[in-house]
Amino acid sequence: MSRSAAVESDQLYAILRRRGVLWPTADVYGGAQGLVDYGPAGAALKRHLEEAWAAWFLGVSPDFHRIDPAEILPEAVVRASGHLENFTDPEVVCDHCHAHFRAETVLEKARPEGVDGLSPAQIGELLTQQSARCPSCGSKELAIPRPFNLMFGFDFGATGRERAYLRPETAQSSYLAFARMWDVGRRRLPLGIATIGRAYRNEIAPRQVLFRMRAFTQAELQVFFDPEHFRPPFPTVADELLPVLRVDRRRAGAEAPDPTPARALVADGLPEFYVYFLVHVHRFLRDVLRYPADAIRFFEKSDAERAFYNRIQFDAEVRVESLGGFKELGALHYRGDYDLSRHSAGSGRDLGVTLGDGRHLVPHVLEITFGVDRNVWALADAGLSIADGRTVWRLPPYLAPTPVAVLPLIAEEHGRVADAWRAALGAAGIPAVSDDRGSIGRRYARMDEVGTPWCVTVDSETVAEADPARATATMRERDSRAQERVTLDTLLDRVRRGVVPPRPAAVELSG
Template sequence: MEKIEKITQIAKKRGFVFPSSEIYGGLSGTYDFGPIGFLLKKKIIDFWREFFIKSEDNIFEIETSLIMPEKVFEASGHLKGFIDPITKCKKCKNVFRADHLIEDSTKMFVEGMGPEELTKIIREKNIRCPKCGGELEDVKVFNLMFQMNVGALGDTKGYLRPETAQGIFVNFKNVLVSTRAKLPFGIAQIGKSFRNEISPRQWLIRLREFTQAEIEFFINPEEKKFEKLKDYENVKIRILSREAQKEGKPEEEMSVREALEKVIIPSEYMAYFIAKEQLFYESLGIPKEAIRFRHMLQEETPHYSKGNVDMEILFDFGWKEVVGNAYRSDYDLKKHVEYSKEDLSYVFEDGKKIIPHVIEPSFGIERTIYAVLLYSFIEDKERGWDWFKFVPKIAPISVAVFPLLNKEEMINKSLEIFKNLRKEFDVIFDKSGSIGKRYARADEIGIPYCITVDYQTLEDESVTIRDRNTTKQERVKIEELSTKLKNLLNL
């Protein structure tokens, strides 16, 4: 069995991730998070907030509506430009995303190509329907947004947002007035986005409903230097340049400062976020060699962008974007000024007005979870069971409390410890089965530490703490337990 198959099986069995609406056959591209998965997702998001938001004094969080009027997406360009290429089988009528079909069949990189170019490749390479082998139609474009008719009469057209960014842009003036923020400053949002994917696939990778964590960082384009970068400019990253992609060469390791000097990263502000992304994902347990930053090719880059650099992770199926870094210039705010007729400029103390430029790091939370599960999973024949080696900070459950035996005194003492610890930690209590089976169950959901109440506990008020990674045990007084756990969990 493939590693990812084992992971998805455990994920369902132990309450990480369930297929959505499974009792009715499910809905492709949608998943539900169970009790353990919810905690894992929450802790990753909390860590993201701590790392990117709470550590800054100039980034403000907001939460905006999932439903937005059509005019927003007319202004942003989504109505015309938020499209994917599709092709339909003439025989079985199944619809496929054309660029993915070509990439799967030929391993060619065709992202960003137009319908005519994709149709030509399908004909030249004789690519057929993967379901029935039938001939494919010419490639067309398909808008990915979910349309809604709002109101009792359904006479107002709206859409489920395809990204969290537009909610930030339309609230730029509100946030600016309410916070009195000074450039540079950021507005962040964590929330759901929706895209009517043609062919959702690869588990948590390509979804119709997903969670984004985005920052729109507003800057004065005349201010090229960013003071905060000096603390991160020597962070080493693996870069796949445009030249390397065209010549089929591998990534090259360099500091973010070197990447700036080579004009791979277009601004010091983006370099700052890229360095922090590298450190953040390493802190989640992703190996350095499984992280790279790919400079998007010119033909992939939106016309208004001054440069896009994707952070990609090496998954079981290949490299995939997890964070998109874009220098969006002043495109979005200018478009909303044009369509709304509102003044969205920033006014300096001397009265000078500008439309700020925007640096955007956009994180896919479900893709991050997939990566964490993949690189935390340990196939352990020696131990006799497979388990997750989560970094303690994001482990869904931090501590398990077990009585050694099913004896009343041990159970009562264990429950007493459990009730005290749950005030500070995510804790479970388990008295079912042998102690070995309970350790196995705890390992399987990545619990870093297991506390066992035994005969000695009843004599001297001490317990054992078992380390998940080493299986070694240490004896600790109950009165010192909370402090000891905080140190072990790095809280």
């Protein structure tokens, strides 16, 4: 997919708004920062993207299951997960260099026991008493800290005494579901728990429309496994080239990925299971979402960059021209047994399992996470081209908001037969649209812009054929603009096959 000129972010957003893909929430009131609404085309695209993701990743193993958990978490959960603690650490802001610090970092020497339980005013007093200096620039111009929590918290229940939070990530829901799913999944490892849903963060500065939002949709797969025995069929993917950018090459200033065989990554120390899933994520981006192969890279995070509980982390990045470079669209986190251990401690319930050989184990977790909204933008960025006054959105048929449009060449003369074709598509479960307004070229153009892969034009030849089974209409393909006369049966067959998203060959994963 190439484009004559990069589409600007504003220009892309204008097209998306105009075509009813998405717009700011409450925009008649001036908008609400960090929130967007999806219109008909966007909602369909997003839904198709989610289904394609589920088909692909649930297709990796029959032991991967999708759940749909609640979006509200009781306080005890976010306390155990560490979100409450980490988010409520008071902040100190340096007025001189604008650096932000945790209050306890600045007051380390003066108050080694930490600042828990102190009010912002008390911390402010301490800063003055101790003549605290900015750890970054040494200035004494430290602003009075103000508590800030990235979670949306609220009173829960009629008494108002309980607190609850909108989940800041969907992963927690899957960890909480593990104990139930262990039984539902017939007590086998690996066990995959997938969920697609919204997560909420009260971001300080939402930016770039779908990239830093206050309510966003994540598609996540948590794979629970036994680190000693998890053996995916690695040889089947060993030769696949992965566009990785490893920490050592990053330190040397490299930005371009280095295509590396999967087996070389394993020889270099990465676990087979991790690389196996890296391959599946790569295939999903390249073959299912069809990002240009040279626009994908796996960006390894260093010890300092990743959260302490992540043992290995590669961000799945795609070059998004409208936003000026590579953007994180997903990631693979090897989280060890951190999450289940935390929730064991927090809930008082042992979330470890006893395996067939009698061993007791807290399963490890490989988290595969995708930002659904970000991918909607990236698909628009990668697929939309504006050239010679023609705007085309090259989306795979199974992602396109509308797979097919039925167009009567002349509304009055061909409308009835066109309606019949559209009804036949509808009866086959394919949501076809029709359009009889304006010239045929204009209608093709409208469909190109929203990514409809096929247009079917009913003409006098179609109408003249007495036997409906033998009647043909023009089937026009979006990208090539090639036309071909097809019968209704042929059309149904092609469209039906086209709208099914690819899935990997299912394999039994052991361990």
